[in-house]
Amino acid sequence: MSAPPERRWGARYFAELYRAQIRQGVAVMLQYRFAMVIWGVWGFVGPLVSLAIWNAASSARGGTIVNAANGASFQRGDFAAYFLTFMVFGHMTMSWDAFEYGWRVRTGGLSPLLLRPVDPIHADAARNVSFKLITSAILLPVWILLAWLLQPTPPESGWSLLLATPALLLAAVMRYVWQYCLAMVAFWTTRVEAIQQLYFTVDAFLGGRVAPLALLPGWLGVLAAWSPFRGMGAFPVELALGRIPAEQIAPAFLAQVGWLVVALLAYRALWRLGLRRYSAVGA
Amino acid sequence: MRILHLLAVFYRTSIQTDIEYRADFFTRLVASLLGLMTTIGSLAIAFQYAGRIRGWSLGQAMVLLAVYYLMDGLIEMFIAPNMREIMNQIREGTLDFVILKPINTQFLATFRTLNIWRMANVLVGIGLCVYAIGGLSLTVGPREGALFAITLGSGCAVVYSFWLVLVTLTFWFIRMDNLEQIIWQAFETGRYPVDIYPRWLQITLTYVVPVMFIITIPAGALSGRVGPDTAAVSVVVAVVSVALSSCFWRFGLKHYTGASA
Amino acid sequence: MPQIEVRDLKKTYRVHEREAGASASFRSLFVRKYKAVEAVKGVSFSLDAGERVGFLGPNGAGKTTTLKMLAGLLYPDGGEAEVLGHVPWRRERNYLQRISLVMGNRNQLVWDLPAMDSFLVNQAVYQIPETAFRETLDELVALLDLTPLLKKQVRSLSLGERMKCELAAALLHRPDVLFLDEPTLGVDITMQGRIREFVASYNQKYGATVLLTSHYMADVTALCRRVIVIHHGQLLYDGELESLAARIAPFKLVQLELADAAAAARVEQFAEVLERQDTRVKLRVPRGEASLVVARILSELPIVDLTVQDPPIEEVIDQVFQGNAEVTA
The missing domain is CATH 3.40.50.300 (P-loop containing nucleotide triphosphate hydrolases)
Known part of the structure; x- marks a missing residue:
């Protein structure tokens, strides 16, 4: 037998891998267009409900909500801009692997994926990207319609949008890896649902989904500023809308990167331990 | 009497099978409590800035939330498991066995099982109800009690009819799971008072997905915001929707037996 | 290697x-x-x-x-x-x-x-x-x-x-x-x-x-x-x-067709009978004694037809798994 050809597992390999996986993912999802759109719209409901609450609350206060503690002030148009942007960014950073892992572990569906020379996270991440490509194309008109209906206050300059792009990308990767860590929990317990709900609850407050972080009560606001949830949720949104003072931008980016590194380390550890565990109960 | 006896038999058997899955109950309970925290928390934050929102106080909004959980629990316990089963049977063609039985098909098909561990949400709803009423120091007299019972009963009837229509549609359109998803999403909005939504959504939530009759009105009755006239309207709506959906079901069944014969 | x-x-x-x-x-x-x-x-x-x-x-x-x-x-x-x-x-x-x-x-x-x-x-x-x-x-x-x-x-x-x-x-x-x-x-x-x-x-x-x-x-x-x-x-x-x-099932199968049913009944004295249907008989014979047993049967019984075979591999394996055979490896 001849010696096997040398394989390189570098950036070019992964670029090619992702290209192929994304193509496949798009092809699969095109067959489930309708379900995909429903999944996508699912993400709209939360921000819209939050917006409705804050709109109603602000009308009770003559149109403006002011947090006396930190001077943050929001008018109807600001709320609309915040939650509309949150809706779009929320969609871009969405991830659902935790829901599937339990099934994979229980049925052994993970095994064929383990035979490949790359870890399954790459195939899964590619699928996530395919989903966003497909649904964004379909949901774009819906966003435009909503923007027209809700009349958000536009950001003061286009620069903030440009600056928000890397923040959004980081947020998407961050949330993806954090969610994947959560998915790994399926190796140890069959009750991922409750844990997922806990994550969702904490994220709702600390990530800025139920209210802009500036309107949270003091202690919750402090907690939010230090948590990883801000970087995955509210930070890119606030940045895009130009609501973050210049001197706070760099530290917030650093926090994103820091938490991403933590997530990556956690993922590696959990994946290793999880595989052992998976193999202990029988793959 | 015969119906009560049948129900007892149906439910006893399904409880016996469900006993196995009791761990499910705790998972649900934890998930429900966390979901509850999210909703109450988000309301509490908004209420910090406004004492009343569209005429609702935080306490009243909590009563509403309690009714939401109660209804969600009742639906998942009694209605949804049966309706999903019928959809499966229609898809797989096994509904014939149900049609063959010498009892009212609609009754047999729609009350055959219950999912006992979904009781978690019912308990959460009742608990929150007691807490919120205590916190509001509302006096729930016989008048409020009666109005609540009447509107809640009507709400259940409306939900039942709504699902029955949905199921009947399966006779023509085989795949309805996506529609079910959409309806649950609409139902989710019922966690909050319908009044906070824009006009078009309020209309949708009143007439298309009748969250208004299912949640908002019973909650209003309990917190003393709904009078006998509204209660009367909800009863009429309930009777009409049960009658119409039942007609539609029979029409669908005729179509089904006609097509498969 | x-x-x-x-x-x-x-x-x-x-x-x-x-x-x-x-x-x-x-x-x-x-x-x-x-x-x-x-x-x-x-x-x-x-x-x-x-x-x-x-x-x-x-x-x-x-x-x-x-x-x-x-x-x-x-x-x-x-x-x-x-x-x-x-x-x-x-x-x-x-x-x-x-x-x-x-x-x-x-x-x-x-x-x-x-x-x-x-x-x-x-x-x-x-x-x-x-x-x-x-x-x-x-x-x-x-x-x-x-x-x-x-x-x-x-x-x-x-x-x-x-x-x-x-x-x-x-x-x-x-x-x-x-x-x-x-x-x-x-x-x-x-x-x-x-x-x-x-x-x-x-x-x-x-x-x-x-x-x-x-x-x-x-x-x-x-x-x-x-x-x-x-x-x-x-x-x-x-x-x-x-x-x-040979290792785990050290025997052969012998199938006989005899001239009359009475003769078939006498087969038992020569080897273990696995099946008997009228004049047809299936025997199990230890591998080493196979030729001896066959010779005796041929000389003492009215034989119409006789075949000697290795047992089918499925049966051998089945026997192993049911614990009926000892491996002599």
């Missing part, structure tokens, strides 16, 4: 124990009780490059567990293994790149798409250069007769058609070692034959090592000269398929 080397491999599963009663079930939410199940209890063997070996044993014998350990899906609890110079469960990319495991009950093909789409993804996953990919694909398509299947959605294929596509997907990267776990499970007889022929030709063409488990003895007899038999996680036999019968 052997290509697959397994020494004293062990694997114990932890199985969650369910207890009855409400309080026990509540407790199990927090503390779970586990029971240890020894699936593989110290198995050793080695395979040379290019060998085709059948892995036999009843359900739960530990075959699949062993294959999964060798494919890097499971960590063993003891022992060593080396395949192609790698320790499988380290899951090195360069190792996974050179092997394949086909499981008859699991699929790697994407359900909603034509198989071709999955092949293209595998091309990227295993970084197969375009020319090599086309070449291998054409060959697989010809050998497995895939042309009409490639454009069809996998979910609309029959079980046998799907298995052919699974095999193709597993071989696109030309693995040097191929593990097959029940590759013909549920597949009809004609298709079983095709799959066997295909595995044999792949093995011959590329010199790949093949380790195969199957419920169908025909798969093993057609493909493998050598078999490894395990039972209750332990090695029972490792050697030529042909001599397996």
Whole structure:
């Protein structure tokens, strides 16, 4: 037998891998267009409900909500801009692997994926990207319609949008890896649902989904500023809308990167331990 | 009497099978409590800035939330498991066995099982109800009690009819799971008072997905915001929707037996 | 130098124990009780490059567990293994790149798409250069007769058609070692034959090592000269398929057709009777005494017809697994 050809597992390999996986993912999802759109719209409901609450609350206060503690002030148009942007960014950073892992572990569906020379996270991440490509194309008109209906206050300059792009990308990767860590929990317990709900609850407050972080009560606001949830949720949104003072931008980016590194380390550890565990109960 | 006896038999058997899955109950309970925290928390934050929102106080909004959980629990316990089963049977063609039985098909098909561990949400709803009423120091007299019972009963009837229509549609359109998803999403909005939504959504939530009759009105009755006239309207709506959906079901069944014969 | 080397491999599963009663079930939410199940209890063997070996044993014998350990899906609890110079469960990319495991009950093909789409993804996953990919694909398509299947959605294929596509997907990267776990499970007889022929030709063409488990003895007899038999996680036999019968079932079957039923009744004095129907009798005779017994029967009974055979391999294996035979290895 001849010696096997040398394989390189570098950036070019992964670029090619992702290209192929994304193509496949798009092809699969095109067959489930309708379900995909429903999944996508699912993400709209939360921000819209939050917006409705804050709109109603602000009308009770003559149109403006002011947090006396930190001077943050929001008018109807600001709320609309915040939650509309949150809706779009929320969609871009969405991830659902935790829901599937339990099934994979229980049925052994993970095994064929383990035979490949790359870890399954790459195939899964590619699928996530395919989903966003497909649904964004379909949901774009819906966003435009909503923007027209809700009349958000536009950001003061286009620069903030440009600056928000890397923040959004980081947020998407961050949330993806954090969610994947959560998915790994399926190796140890069959009750991922409750844990997922806990994550969702904490994220709702600390990530800025139920209210802009500036309107949270003091202690919750402090907690939010230090948590990883801000970087995955509210930070890119606030940045895009130009609501973050210049001197706070760099530290917030650093926090994103820091938490991403933590997530990556956690993922590696959990994946290793999880595989052992998976193999202990029988793959 | 015969119906009560049948129900007892149906439910006893399904409880016996469900006993196995009791761990499910705790998972649900934890998930429900966390979901509850999210909703109450988000309301509490908004209420910090406004004492009343569209005429609702935080306490009243909590009563509403309690009714939401109660209804969600009742639906998942009694209605949804049966309706999903019928959809499966229609898809797989096994509904014939149900049609063959010498009892009212609609009754047999729609009350055959219950999912006992979904009781978690019912308990959460009742608990929150007691807490919120205590916190509001509302006096729930016989008048409020009666109005609540009447509107809640009507709400259940409306939900039942709504699902029955949905199921009947399966006779023509085989795949309805996506529609079910959409309806649950609409139902989710019922966690909050319908009044906070824009006009078009309020209309949708009143007439298309009748969250208004299912949640908002019973909650209003309990917190003393709904009078006998509204209660009367909800009863009429309930009777009409049960009658119409039942007609539609029979029409669908005729179509089904006609097509498969 | 052997290509697959397994020494004293062990694997114990932890199985969650369910207890009855409400309080026990509540407790199990927090503390779970586990029971240890020894699936593989110290198995050793080695395979040379290019060998085709059948892995036999009843359900739960530990075959699949062993294959999964060798494919890097499971960590063993003891022992060593080396395949192609790698320790499988380290899951090195360069190792996974050179092997394949086909499981008859699991699929790697994407359900909603034509198989071709999955092949293209595998091309990227295993970084197969375009020319090599086309070449291998054409060959697989010809050998497995895939042309009409490639454009069809996998979910609309029959079980046998799907298995052919699974095999193709597993071989696109030309693995040097191929593990097959029940590759013909549920597949009809004609298709079983095709799959066997295909595995044999792949093995011959590329010199790949093949380790195969199957419920169908025909798969093993057609493909493998050598078999490894395990039972209750332990090695029972490792050697030529042909001599397996002699080793673990040291007897021959003698079938007689006698002139009259009365004579048939007297057969019992010569050897153990397995079956008797009127004038037809089936005897079991120890291997060493076979010629002697036959000679006596021929001289003392009115014989119409007589045949001496080795017992069919299925029966031999069955006997081993039911504990009726002792291995004299």
